[in-house]
Amino acid sequence: MQGVMLTRLPRCLARHSRRFATAPALKDDRPRTIFSGIQPTGILHLGNYLGALSNWVKLQNEARPSDDIIFSIVGWHAITLPQDPKQLSAARKDMLATLLAFGIDPKKAVVFFQEDNQCHTELSWILSCITPVQRLRRMTTWKSKIVDKRNANDESEIDESMLHAGLLTYPILQAADILAYKATHVPVGEDQTQHLELTRELADSFNRKFSPKRRCFPIPTQLTTPCRRVLSLKDPSSKMSKSSPLVSSRILLTDTTSDILSKFKGAVTDSVQGISYDPANRPGASNLLSIYAACTGEEAETVAARYANKGHAELKVDVADVVENMLKGPRAEFERLRNDHGYLAEVAKEGAEKAQERSRKTLQEVRTLVGFC
Known part of the structure; x- marks a missing residue:
């Protein structure tokens, strides 16, 4: 089929990338x-x-x-x-x-x-x-x-x-x-x-x-x-949703660097010392670990072990950083393409x-x- 030369797509996502059978x-x-x-x-x-x-x-x-x-x-x-x-x-x-x-x-x-x-x-x-x-x-x-x-x-x-x-x-x-x-x-x-x-x-x-x-x-x-x-940053008992009235509960793919950092800093966690991966009892912290792991290709338990003796504040900043690294290239491409x-x-x-x-x-x-x- 004849058509325009299609623009080359970004490569920055390569690594991220019952009755019925x-x-x-x-x-x-x-x-x-x-x-x-x-x-x-x-x-x-x-x-x-x-x-x-x-x-x-x-x-x-x-x-x-x-x-x-x-x-x-x-x-x-x-x-x-x-x-x-x-x-x-x-x-x-x-x-x-x-x-x-x-x-x-x-x-x-x-x-x-x-x-x-x-x-x-x-x-x-x-x-x-x-x-x-x-x-x-x-x-x-x-x-x-x-x-x-x-x-x-x-x-x-x-x-x-x-x-x-x-x-x-x-x-x-x-x-x-x-x-x-x-x-x-x-x-x-x-x-x-x-x-x-x-x-x-x-x-x-x-x-x-x-x-x-x-x-x-x-x-x-x-x-x-x-x-x-991926769970809501404000209510880790429910999924992240674009219909939630709380904009701070979700990370949009078009969010800026400062938006991402602000939302993760405000994410609900708990008062337990240290970091561990326990979705049933620590859903907020576990959600952050899951997001980190998904962005880096690791297992959540592996990430948790690395942060075992660290605090929630440090984890939140680091999660924001890996999410930003994953999104920044495609985000710029989106802004170019939408115009x-x-x-x-x-x-x-x-x-x-x-x-x-x-x-x-x-x-x-x-x-x-x-x-x-």
């Missing part, structure tokens, strides 16, 4: 199609990077030539909860710039905006016609999404009067995102496993109903990858064309099977 990353010799998506709902934080984005980069860089790696910025999922249109427009571009700055390479992976490929919504409608409503009502994540958006205390404060059809049915769209490319493997976090289970069920239902002799869809496998659970509107538009255009080329083949087969051709 799971698989270790890329040990099977068969070609794989790996799909994952991310919502454009604000600047990513450190937990997003260590928990997901760094694994995307690793999957991309370790993929074989026969593998197909596809990453989507999923705008249709974002609007299942209210979004300011101007903010969403800016967030879409910022998310693309973030992915590129932190190591996603358009030469190695297809990266595109979900809403630029109508195959997703067509397949979603077809799948919705074989999805029982009660199956969707058993999905619990719609409540947790409203809890996060409203900063509610827990799910007991949420009822179905707050539920729109898009939020109820978005797991079907998520299944369509995956199945449109006949993805064989999907890297997912703990909070998305039930969605992948639904995807597997819908793929199986479609195959049995419309293509029992030669299945149309592969049954996608959960791809297990190393995942660091290069022409380049971002070209990457998005090329990615959409590649995604459409792949998914149209699937949709043509699906249309034939259901009787539209």
Whole structure:
């Protein structure tokens, strides 16, 4: 495909970089199609990077030539909860710039905006016609999404009067995102496993109903990858979250050097002397050790041993330092890319064309099977 010369990406992240089956990353010799998506709902934080984005980069860089790696910025999922249109427009571009700055390479992976490929919504409608409503009502994540958006205390404060059809049915769209490319493997976090289970069920239902002799869809496998659970700096009993009203609870990937140091200095720890890695009894200190270890490629216990006779203040400063060293290169690249509107538009255009080329083949087969051709 003809296109612009894609900018060389930074190398500074190289070292950082139940009913359904799971698989270790890329040990099977068969070609794989790996799909994952991310919502454009604000600047990513450190937990997003260590928990997901760094694994995307690793999957991309370790993929074989026969593998197909596809990453989507999923705008249709974002609007299942209210979004300011101007903010969403800016967030879409910022998310693309973030992915590129932190190591996603358009030469190695297809990266595109979900809403630029109508195959997703067509397949979603077809799948919705074989999805029982009660199956969707058993999905619990719609409540947790409203809890996060409203900063509610827990799910007991949420009822179905707050539920729109898009939020109820978005797991079907998520299944369509995956199945449109006949993805064989999907890297997912703990909070998305039930969605992948639904995807597997819908793929199986479609195959049995419309293509029992030669299945149309592969049954996608959960791809297990190393995942660091990064906790809130202000409440280490919960995950770091961009929806928290406390800005100081999270490290944004675009935070300045002084922001990072200030937030870590204010991180909640405990009054116990010395440093030890004990997530159950010392979650605050253990969170700092985990972050340090994730940034340096060490084990948290190894870092803890080095700080055994030191204080929390010294650990906080040192954690801020290793995080800053990891983020400073990509942060500068992000600032450059977010202002290069022409380049971002070209990457998005090329990615959409590649995604459409792949998914149209699937949709043509699906249309034939259901009787539209």
